[in-house]
Amino acid sequence: MGPTQSNPLVSVVVPTYERPEAANRAIESVLDQTYRPIELIVVDDHSPRPVADALGPINADDVQVTTIRHEENRGGNAARNTGLDAATGEFVAFLDDDDEWLPKKLERQVTALEREDAGFAYTGVRNVGPDGETISITSSSNGGRVTKRLLFGNFIGTFSAVMARRTVIERAGRLDERLPSWQDWEYYVRLSQYGRCVAIPEPLVVRHNAPTGQISRSIEPKREVSYPLLLERFRPIASEYDVERKMEGYLSYALGRAALSNGDYAGARRDFIRSIVRYPFDPSFYLYLAAAAGGRYAYPSLRTVKRYVTRLTA
Structure with a gap:
């Protein structure tokens, strides 16, 4: 043009x-x-x-x-x-x-x-x-x-x-x-x-994608500031669609994935458990909880397991 x-x-x-x-x-x-x-x-x-x-x-x-x-x-x-x-x-x-x-x-x-x-x-x-x-x-x-x-x-x-x-x-x-x-x-x-x-x-x-220096790679700002702010902002919108619990589940899931990628396995376990309590219907929540429970030895194999599960359920 x-x-x-x-x-x-x-x-x-x-x-x-x-x-x-x-x-x-x-x-x-x-x-x-x-x-x-x-x-x-x-x-x-x-x-x-x-x-x-x-x-x-x-x-x-x-x-x-x-x-x-x-x-x-x-x-x-x-x-x-x-x-x-x-x-x-x-x-x-x-x-x-x-x-x-x-x-x-x-x-x-x-x-x-x-x-x-x-x-x-x-x-x-x-x-x-x-x-x-x-x-x-x-x-x-x-x-x-x-x-x-x-x-x-x-x-x-x-x-x-x-x-x-x-x-x-x-x-x-x-x-x-x-x-x-x-x-x-x-x-x-x-x-x-x-x-x-x-x-x-x-x-x-x-x-x-730089190896270091991107703010999205830090878990503490997400946990202490971004998570509660998004929870506050999204709740009234989710209520309009009657999906408040599902929204909270996926927001906790996002926080858990960020914690997992930063090596905060204990925090990730808490986040994934909260996501399952709020919305127990997504298999990915359980898969990531298992990876967090396995710590640094289980997390590297998570991507391979996810590809296998995806093929089985496709």
Whole structure:
């Protein structure tokens, strides 16, 4: 899709902190988009070295670039909110600084949102390791009215896969800056209350998984802050669908999986037991409880067992 006067403006919000090389890669993938016009908003969350000093030259037709720097480090959602405050486009897309897009990502999403008259859209994601090797590929498939399904887990994934209409974002409100993790999951539930979702199966996002340093790898913020906040936020919505106990079961399950991946086996056991008490109908809860009971010797074999169980029940 070439640039035309009829194309609506897309605002791209890139929050970044102390990763100039990754940020340059992310920005380059924005400039390589087949869609125009684009408003690119880079929000530097007070990096020790200002990101503006490290960015390469940005020369592209129909790309308006704005760089904003926080006076203190405030976190990813605060940076996204700053970008939203500055955005003027009809559509808004998020891109984390350690991710990148394939060239047709924006074009495919704008086309889908306009065709379906939907509120937001997401794409599949290719997850890669430090050496660029593909770890996994997720394909999006859940579309339509997805609020109820989102209460049981974040099937959308990274912010980098999402584009939303500005009108839907305005109704959903600002992102919750109190959340140190699961910020995306909480926000998708709110977006879904004000617009239909479009799933674009192709993996048009490349997510670079670093071995350390990602906040999602820390269990304590999830346990002490994110879990109680999401429980409080999701309960009234779940009550409307009469799935409060099921929602609580899946939220405890998500917490248990995070604990398990961080080596907190005792905490994971408590989380999985709570998930079973609240919703005893998902076999995965029992499988993960068994892995947590086996500790560090059982957990590595869990993926193999899950594949075997999946084949038996398919």
